[in-house]
Amino acid sequence: MAAVLVSAPDDNRAKPTMIVAILGAGPAGMSCANACLSFGLTPIVIEQSNQIGGIQLGNFHPNLWLLGEPEETGREMSERMARHFATLPLTCLRDSRVSRVSGAAGNFTLEVATPSGKQSIHADAIVIATGTYPRSTPELDALAAQSDRVIVGPLSESIRDDIRQARVLILGGGDNALDHSLFLAERGNQIRVCTRRRFSARQPFQDECNTNRLIELRENCSPDDLQLEDDHIVATWGAIKVRYNWLLAMFGYLPNTQMLTCFTPELRPALGQGGHILVDVWQRTSVTGIYAAGDVTDTPQPSVPTALAQGLVAARAAERDAEQQASSILI
Ligand SMILES: Cc1cc2nc3c(=O)[nH]c(=O)nc-3n(C[C@H](O)[C@H](O)[C@H](O)COP(=O)(O)OP(=O)(O)OC[C@H]3O[C@@H](n4cnc5c(N)ncnc54)[C@H](O)[C@@H]3O)c2cc1C
Missing domain, CATH: 3.50.50.60 (FAD/NAD(P)-binding domain)
Structure with missing residues (x-):
């Protein structure tokens, strides 16, 4: 396990937490990172652009599918989420891209090109939340x-x-x-x-x-x-x-999966006919330890609420799968 040692507030003994590398800081990636913290996991977010918030940052129409703020435009909603995200105690690398991903569940290595040079990140699990781009x-x-x-x-x-x-x-x-x-x-x-x-x-x-x-x-x-x-x-x-x-x-959208060419072949998740990453109800891909959430997946109704929910589920799945793996090793 690529663990970091932390002390929980109610526990003086240092204990390892699981590291989850999240690619993309749109609604799915931000929600996943936020949920990781709730579940006691350590998220590290890697975002290729210098802006946090995803594709809705450009939307000047109100978001009719998200309950709560009917007048709020997509941009205002993204900015609100990004402000919350900025307060979270986590590492977020902007303007950064993975250049190589290798290893296996519990021991992934991500080589990341950042504005300050190359970094090597160890992670137990990976969540791909890279959305789509216009065709x-x-x-x-x-x-x-x-x-x-x-x-x-x-x-x-x-x-x-x-x-x-x-x-x-x-x-x-x-x-x-x-x-x-x-x-x-x-x-x-x-x-x-x-x-x-x-x-x-x-x-x-x-x-x-x-x-x-x-x-x-x-x-x-x-x-x-x-x-x-x-x-x-x-x-x-x-x-x-x-x-x-x-x-x-306006020819529609294609999933952002180009970065999968940087994954070693055995770590490349299976894709559907439209090129989206195939996932199960737990947002698990075909590769153990790699999850995907949001528009990059074969989701039936792409939307902000769907992406938020899938990010949350991916975090829970990463935690649950690691726990199950650990208990099966003990048995
Ligand atoms: C025209 C249009 C209108 C829409 N209107 C609505 C609406 O009214 N209501 C609604 O709920 N939904 C709407 N949607 C859908 C909604 O925008 C998406 O479902 C939602 O943004 C998906 O979130 P996401 O996090 O999966 O992806 P995105 O929001 O696309 O975020 C993906 C993030 O990943 C980053 N990224 C990409 N590649 C990489 C990489 N290799 N490494 C690191 N980071 C990377 C991107 O820069 C981006 O920040 C609309 C979509 C479109 C196109």
Whole structure:
């Protein structure tokens, strides 16, 4: 066991506590770390960005799925959670990434690249809570790198603040594409939404868009070419060229599992068809001692409440599994 020695307030003898390395500090990772402390475990959180709070930091809409603060936006909610997280007695490495994970349950070693250099961390268990990232294409990534007017994925401050009275092309056919069309139509923008096949967004979104004179929904429609010209995006369909002020790509999300290539092969958890990490009801992956929580898993309803609950369960599972392993060794 990669233990640290601590003294509990009611116990003068030093006793080892179990170390849980948590990758990601969104709702799932923060909740897991908080629960680890409740269960007497020692969490070490590794976050790749310099911000704590996860993907909801960019959400300027109220969170309708979390009871308690109906007016609070996703960003305000994340900031509130991050403030609580900052008060917890734990180690959190920001701007940090694992570069190698090896060992086995009870004795993992994580090599971590941090702003102050490489660190080697020993952990008894690992919880992967790395969430998702917006799906894109190399062509769109290249355009987005050249122009701020090409945005990949929803939830950006530019979308909230800058896009007004403009011509906007949205690529994508799901809820995010149509939700953003309605939001932008309220700000006087003229929007064309193109999806390669049929719209998969919920019917109420489709009905509302269809009755909005500023929104045009086009199925089986994908531009043949996209180019930047001056301050515009020129989309081509056959012989027709149309100039837009903004291009938004909303193709859904993919799980953040790239870091698994740094895990030794026997430590790589099994993935589902969509690339999400497969877990059981205890958030256990296919690898003993490695758990996963939140959107990186094959969760049926990704949301903040779900991620919070899964983080909590993962912490409890890590504690419970270690206890069971210890008692089976004693027997
Ligand atoms: C457009 C949109 C709207 C949504 N609206 C709502 C809503 O209204 N209500 C609601 O409840 N839910 C909503 N959700 C879902 C909600 O945002 C997610 O379910 C929730 O954020 C999942 O939390 P998470 O901790 O699993 O992942 P995330 O919030 O994505 O956090 C993951 C964290 O891991 C970090 N990370 C990634 N890779 C690594 C790595 N290799 N190493 C270390 N750290 C890493 C990231 O930087 C991030 O901080 C929405 C999602 C989207 C996309």
